[in-house]
Amino acid sequence: MGRLVPAVTRAFDILELFLDGDGTLSAPDIVRRLGLPRTTVHELVTTLAARSYLVPVPGQPGRYRLGVRPYQLGSRYAEQLDLAAEGGEVARTVAETCDETVHVALLEDTDVIYIAKVDSTHAVRMVSAAGRRLPAHCTAVGKMLLASLPAPELAARVPDGAELAAMTPDSLTDPGQLRDVLAEIRRRGVAVERRESNPDVSCVAAPVRDRTGRVVAALSISVPTVRWSEERRPELEALAVQGAAELSGRLGYREAA
Template identity: 35%
Template sequence: MPQVPAATRALRVLRFLAGQPTPVPLERISHAVGIPRSSAYHLLAAMAEEGFVVHLAEERRYGLGVAAFEVATGYARQEPLARLARRPLAALVDRTGESAHLAVMHGRDVLYVLEERAPGRPPLVTDVGVRLPAHLTASGRAMLAALPAAQVRALYPDRTAFVQRHGNGPASPSALRAVLTETRQRGWAVEDGEVTPGLASVAAAVLDHNGHPVAGVALTFAAGGTTDLAPRVRAAADALSARLA
């Protein structure tokens, strides 16, 4: 069955690219997978058409595409991650008195998979199953900041990739880069009124053993509240990363 070898080669390409810190040239992929350069070229072209690979023409390199990222986060959306995160999120709520949630990336959105609501706090839009634009949420920004720049460019190539909820937040690739640079320098992400007026959030990314962001842990509180909560969110995300690894 000719489909089996082709599928095997495609999976080997995905596995190889997933283990690289940056996009790589065609020759390295051809050598790693063990197929001729011409065969690797046609295979990568087909994978790029389906979104599993992105071709950075100016750099003459290939990296993982959005479709590969969605498949990877599909595992994160399964029950194992929610089961691992439930107790740390409950403990975070107990320590801070604020509502916490766990989200994963889904294309340019975040998908909320777990919420622990603090007693007496107002209901949030981040119910389980809700999707929101990643570039506006603290959870999304935390995960985007942990991605390679090439993958962020693939997700947000131009202004048409940006949507707004209340007229706030980055609306261009350059504005998003500035937000993500601040996020990396700070060590956690913030948003203030960009998702829901009057509410703010801080979040940190949960990383797998390859340093890839699989989820974001966040706390939401009244706008103007203290950001002293951020180190606790960072600690909870780090603890969950350690459990995943």
């Protein structure tokens, strides 16, 4: 591995300061927060401004904000993102931690489509495949995604008189009961499914957001009944939330302070 270049590292340190606060900084602010010499900060800020990474704030002499170049780089990065590939990498890390099957799924109408899957190494595990489609109301990922819809859109997809198909005796089939469950999911930020899509499997799921904060997918951990317990559930929920947050970060999402 090559040597890190101190000047480049300091330039990135300056740029990353703009991720916090109101998005504007003065040279004295940077000196104070990074502990760098004033001359060094002045030279770095001047260089970054010359390359359009920083621009002066109109009407506020000596203050800077991010310029157009970081936006251009971020846009190009977003164009190259592959949700399935990024989801697969994160799912693999989560699966290695808990040794259970991990999925990433999207919502299409009232179904979920699995776009990434990493299996558990246990002999007893959930049987599924990327590309599989299931009714959203029967799955943890699907309920997480339905819970993230604006109320009018949810009502259009799941109207009061909708007939919700059952996959197991534990599946939710009443739209009103489903809405109550979705309200609880919105409150907690995590979804749970107990034997609703498979009589031998329970799942937990958390939302995945893009750079605008919109929920675009969900990540779930699926556990056979023989290894599921309510005592273990909080640990699995926390791991699903952590994995979903990692994937959201890869998509450019940054949680508000």
